[in-house]
Amino acid sequence: MSENAKVDRVFYRSPRKSYPTAVRAEGVYIYDRKGKAYIDGSGGAVVVSIGHGVKAIEQAMLRQASRIAFAHGSQFTTEAAVELAEKIVALAPPGLERVYFLSGGSEAVETAVKMARQYQVERGIPSKYKVISRWTSYHGNTLGALALSGHTGRRKYYQPLMQHTPHIAPAYCYRCPFGREPDACALECADDLEKTILYEGPDSVSAFMAEPVVGATAGALVPREGYFQRIREICDRYDVLLIVDEVMTGVGRTGRNFAVDHWGVVPDMLVGSKGLAGGYTPIYCVVTTERVHTAIKQGSGTFVHGHTYSQNPLSCAVAAAVLDFIREHDLVPRCAAMGRYLLKRLETLYRHPIVGDVRGLGLMAGVEFVKERATKEPFDPGLKLNALIGARAFDKGLITYPGGGGADGVRGDHILLAPPFIITEEQIDRVVDILDAAIGEIAAEKKMS
Numbered sequence: 001m002s003e004n005a006k007v008d009r010v011f012y013r014s015p016r017k018s019y020p021t022a023v024r025a026e027g028v029y030i031y032d033r034k035g036k037a038y039i040d041g042s043g044g045a046v047v048v049s050i051g052h053g054v055k056a057i058e059q060a061m062l063r064q065a066s067r068i069a070f071a072h073g074s075q076f077t078t079e080a081a082v083e084l085a086e087k088i089v090a091l092a093p094p095g096l097e098r099v100y101f102l103s104g105g106s107e108a109v110e111t112a113v114k115m116a117r118q119y120q121v122e123r124g125i126p127s128k129y130k131v132i133s134r135w136t137s138y139h140g141n142t143l144g145a146l147a148l149s150g151h152t153g154r155r156k157y158y159q160p161l162m163q164h165t166p167h168i169a170p171a172y173c174y175r176c177p178f179g180r181e182p183d184a185c186a187l188e189c190a191d192d193l194e195k196t197i198l199y200e201g202p203d204s205v206s207a208f209m210a211e212p213v214v215g216a217t218a219g220a221l222v223p224r225e226g227y228f229q230r231i232r233e234i235c236d237r238y239d240v241l242l243i244v245d246e247v248m249t250g251v252g253r254t255g256r257n258f259a260v261d262h263w264g265v266v267p268d269m270l271v272g273s274k275g276l277a278g279g280y281t282p283i284y285c286v287v288t289t290e291r292v293h294t295a296i297k298q299g300s301g302t303f304v305h306g307h308t309y310s311q312n313p314l315s316c317a318v319a320a321a322v323l324d325f326i327r328e329h330d331l332v333p334r335c336a337a338m339g340r341y342l343l344k345r346l347e348t349l350y351r352h353p354i355v356g357d358v359r360g361l362g363l364m365a366g367v368e369f370v371k372e373r374a375t376k377e378p379f380d381p382g383l384k385l386n387a388l389i390g391a392r393a394f395d396k397g398l399i400t401y402p403g404g405g406g407a408d409g410v411r412g413d414h415i416l417l418a419p420p421f422i423i424t425e426e427q428i429d430r431v432v433d434i435l436d437a438a439i440g441e442i443a444a445e446k447k448m449s
């Protein structure tokens, strides 16, 4: 329910919860109907990139709406779509040259899966269809994307409806699945891909999909240097396409245009990104190589896929304006600099014994909670610690993105932070101060410290 509403027919995510009514947003703040300000420490769910209420975006929206708001992608192209594709290719890793537009992240993930599959068929290897992904991952909520997602809690109700797909171990240094220390490992987690490809049979594997920095399921898991390079080598060795899911990490958030740029890795497909339009409109994309595009163009000639709102000109124009804003205001290097500051400030949270790990890359950071630091034992999930801390922070006017299940699919608590790129140091101080107070209060109330 929204508070004070007499009649409210909305089917909310949590029907028992009372939601404040958001009425206005500007910069890093959202305001509710009572005038309370919330600092957007997570950009909603890692969506808001350039901040709220930017006038240039409103103007771009109006300009495009006054010309043409919609033309179906099976009948027309538009200048807005062509221009946006050009801008995305200029930002993407070299060799990614074709852009397919979508209006949802899960839709984009499934588009990549289907594009990979059709590519394998078009080039004459129809036995390749499996997509391998990782545990402790999230790729979306539609059934195909959920099947790839490695999160027990999100999967449990829908398991019978999903197709089984293989999952490998995550690159989770704090809880290394192979019992190694980050500085003394042989990248066993990357080699797990090779083993799984061999077990499944290389002739059956179409693609491997991974988030470069894991977001929703574990709170900013950054892989060790060398991990994605090794993954790329393995994919090449077995003729498997590498799909990176940059829905949270693009565009610019980690301090590079795309997170894979940190490791100089060029995937075969890149799925992006909430930050593309920064919350102003729903638009995502799959960016791929000319090789994949040509296989389909010269093969059957049609990608047997499509959604009604794909490449709609209004969304394309809005996203183009957001990318212009990011470039004109130099926001990508700013994410790197502000990210360093955020991480430094978050490290002060180690003063709470329940803070086990603080990590991140650019303006995407996570705080993981543990019962005991020495053993890294997670809390009982029945306690819903992440939700308690998130709710207390929210009451105090800070928006975070809490999550659970990182440790083993069910146990594990974290808070994900991903503020808009325009956040200042003073505003970061405020984010960390509120989170600090929320953790302290909950820990004291639950007698954890």
Ligand SMILES: Cc1ncc(COP(=O)(O)O)c(C=O)c1O
Binding pocket: 045, 104, 105, 106, 107, 109, 138, 139, 140, 141, 211, 215, 216, 245, 246, 247, 248
């Ligand atoms: C990495 C990743 N992929 C895919 C998705 C799904 O995007 P959407 O919620 O727009 O369907 C998300 C959403 O959080 C995500 O974090």
